[in-house]
Amino acid sequence: MRILIIEDEPDFANALSRGLKNQGYAVDVAKDGKEGWELGTVNPYDLVILDLNLPLMDGLEVCRLLRRQRPDLLILILTARDKIRDRVIGLDMGADDYLVKPFHFEELTARIRALLRRDLRVREPILHVGDLQIDPAERIAWKGKRRLDLTAKEFSILEYLARHKGEIITSEQLIEHTWGEDEIDPFSGSVRVHIYSLRRKLGNKSDSTRYIETIIGQGYRLIGSETNLA
Amino acid sequence: MKILQLRWYKIRNFFTLSRRIMLLVAGLLIILGFSQAALISIVARINIPHTIQEEMLSPTQLPPTDKSTDNQIDVQPTPLEVIDSTEGVLLQDIVLRQVQSISLLMAGVTAIIGILGARWITHKALSPVNRLSQMVKDIQVETLNQRLPVDGPPDQVKDLAEAFNQTLERLAQAFEMQGRFVADASHEMRTPLATMRTNLEVLQLDPKATLSDYKEMSVTLTRTLDRLERLSNDLLLLARGELEVHKVPVNIEALLTEVVQNLMPFAKEYHVIINMKVQEGAVVLADERLLGIAFGNLIDNGIRYNRSGGSVEITVFGVDNGLTVQIQDTGEGIPSEELPRIFDRFYRVEKSRTRYRGGAGLGLAICEHIVKLHGGHIKASSTVGEGSIFIIWLPSIASTSIDPILTES
Numbered sequence A: 001m002r003i004l005i006i007e008d009e010p011d012f013a014n015a016l017s018r019g020l021k022n023q024g025y026a027v028d029v030a031k032d033g034k035e036g037w038e039l040g041t042v043n044p045y046d047l048v049i050l051d052l053n054l055p056l057m058d059g060l061e062v063c064r065l066l067r068r069q070r071p072d073l074l075i076l077i078l079t080a081r082d083k084i085r086d087r088v089i090g091l092d093m094g095a096d097d098y099l100v101k102p103f104h105f106e107e108l109t110a111r112i113r114a115l116l117r118r119d120l121r122v123r124e125p126i127l128h129v130g131d132l133q134i135d136p137a138e139r140i141a142w143k144g145k146r147r148l149d150l151t152a153k154e155f156s157i158l159e160y161l162a163r164h165k166g167e168i169i170t171s172e173q174l175i176e177h178t179w180g181e182d183e184i185d186p187f188s189g190s191v192r193v194h195i196y197s198l199r200r201k202l203g204n205k206s207d208s209t210r211y212i213e214t215i216i217g218q219g220y221r222l223i224g225s226e227t228n229l230a
Numbered sequence B: 001m002k003i004l005q006l007r008w009y010k011i012r013n014f015f016t017l018s019r020r021i022m023l024l025v026a027g028l029l030i031i032l033g034f035s036q037a038a039l040i041s042i043v044a045r046i047n048i049p050h051t052i053q054e055e056m057l058s059p060t061q062l063p064p065t066d067k068s069t070d071n072q073i074d075v076q077p078t079p080l081e082v083i084d085s086t087e088g089v090l091l092q093d094i095v096l097r098q099v100q101s102i103s104l105l106m107a108g109v110t111a112i113i114g115i116l117g118a119r120w121i122t123h124k125a126l127s128p129v130n131r132l133s134q135m136v137k138d139i140q141v142e143t144l145n146q147r148l149p150v151d152g153p154p155d156q157v158k159d160l161a162e163a164f165n166q167t168l169e170r171l172a173q174a175f176e177m178q179g180r181f182v183a184d185a186s187h188e189m190r191t192p193l194a195t196m197r198t199n200l201e202v203l204q205l206d207p208k209a210t211l212s213d214y215k216e217m218s219v220t221l222t223r224t225l226d227r228l229e230r231l232s233n234d235l236l237l238l239a240r241g242e243l244e245v246h247k248v249p250v251n252i253e254a255l256l257t258e259v260v261q262n263l264m265p266f267a268k269e270y271h272v273i274i275n276m277k278v279q280e281g282a283v284v285l286a287d288e289r290l291l292g293i294a295f296g297n298l299i300d301n302g303i304r305y306n307r308s309g310g311s312v313e314i315t316v317f318g319v320d321n322g323l324t325v326q327i328q329d330t331g332e333g334i335p336s337e338e339l340p341r342i343f344d345r346f347y348r349v350e351k352s353r354t355r356y357r358g359g360a361g362l363g364l365a366i367c368e369h370i371v372k373l374h375g376g377h378i379k380a381s382s383t384v385g386e387g388s389i390f391i392i393w394l395p396s397i398a399s400t401s402i403d404p405i406l407t408e409s
Helices: A009-022 A034-042 A059-067 A082-091 A105-116 A154-161 A169-176 A187-204 B002-014 B019-065 B070-075 B077-138 B158-204 B210-241 B252-269 B288-304 B350-355 B363-373 B399-408
Strands: A004-007 A026-030 A047-050 A075-079 A097-100 A127-129 A132-135 A141-145 A147-148 A213-217 A217-221 B249-250 B273-278 B283-286 B311-319 B322-329 B375-385 B389-396
Touching: A004 A009, A004 A034, A004 A169, A009 A026, A009 B210, A034 A047, A034 A059, A047 B019, A059 A075, A059 A082, A059 B288, A059 B311, A075 A082, A075 A105, A082 A097, A097 A105, A105 B158, A127 A154, A127 B399, A132 A154, A147 A187, A147 B158, A154 A169, A154 A187, A154 B288, A169 A187, A169 A217, A187 A213, B019 B077, B077 B158, B158 B210, B158 B322, B210 B363, B249 B252, B249 B288, B252 B273, B252 B288, B252 B322, B283 B288, B283 B389, B288 B311, B288 B322, B288 B389, B311 B375, B363 B389
Parallel strands: A004 A026, A004 A047, A047 A075, A075 A097, B273 B311
Antiparallel strands: A127 A132, A132 A141, A141 A147, A213 A217, B249 B283, B311 B322, B322 B389, B375 B389
């Protein structure tokens, strides 16, 4: 899941970005409204965390423009403006959620998880694919009763595939949604490496079950064991 | 002495407006009643004897006219008068006493009716005032927007209601301004607080956080705390009233030199030159610390929003009834549409926000507040691309009141 933070206060944005990266999200930071709008237009973010008091372009304007361009984009307004009127305007401008500063970081991440499962077909807090269980809140995955030991990137890939189970996801999509702008080497080769390692940890070699299917020339697909195609 | 005073208070407190009106009206009616009674008895005393004599003579005269001759009439009056006068005096006394007691009774009745009537009139006359005061009592801070009805005839009560409504209007405005200020202030506090909390919580939740991460955070937290401290100091400055200003004669040149010296490292960092031209011996009555803050804010702005290699020109000259301090920079200037708002609290010129993020938009508001506390005024003019000029005018002090202190120092 890839998140854009639009925030003009660098000390705040840096801490937020670090915290979200620790949670396994790919995070970019824009330091003013204009940069936020530009980045939001160029990259396919899953969620935008938006401050309202921004230089160069007002946060509400950014919200309106992004919403018009990307109807599926999740927008969370994170601001010091706490009046009911501001909240109403923000939500009416197309924001999906509104959180007032200062806040507890855990509440923010819980809200982000709630938003991310909102418009996907999977609405339970824990994702189930076959005998796989993926918990985005704790960032833990199980296969049956066995807990999988995954790296942050592997988990992100698995989570993204699980959220779109049955769909073909291209390497580009995986990069766009699980790699940040500042992360090095976002090439498809690196996706292949992570998928390989993920498959190994899911136990594909010994099992006849194939969780992550490769559709040659198109991408990857996560399927449950009950829909075993092998 | 104290007992006397207490008694006086008791007496004064007894004579409320309604009681005063009541006593006045009742007193007037009692006096009228009794003077009427007195008048009646006086008039009766003068007139009744005549009337009785006339009335008593006529019936005694009548029989003789019927039966006796004309000469009898000439003889008779003397004995008849004697007899009749004693009877007449008796009658006079009875009638007079009757009249007096009736008029006294009436005066008493008038007095009683007068007191009751006065009570009623007072109550009636003061009832609009009572109604008004009840309505005023019902107005709370939360319901300051309520207004008293002013639909009555144009009388004193209406005047009172209107005057009160105007006061309410001013109060509501003051409260609204105060409320907005508090809201803005708390809004400004939220951002640094959020920065601190997020930094702390993110590190606390990170099991892999290292000592250097914590050291890095401590730098961030110190920076944010500085900002909070600056903000709270600024807010305190803005809340300062006239009573907290301690004015002494201040030599402007010395004060400006000190302020400029403090800002010199900052000016060097921005590659800005500061030039100063001060009329000699310029002195104002001022709170030195506050005035220094005002000048400091203006010169700081002049440096911060200047171009590299630019300059800040400080000129001080006396005008007929005061002193003018002019601070001119060669920065990018303020767009004319933003110029009227630059002294507003928490207002930030759009362009300044990308250059200096730490500010809360209070610097110029503080300048204006301080200058106003000194009985002066400040104005700004600006040309985009050329720079801005801030002009402070401060009233000069009467030379007589300051000379001795000056010579002392």
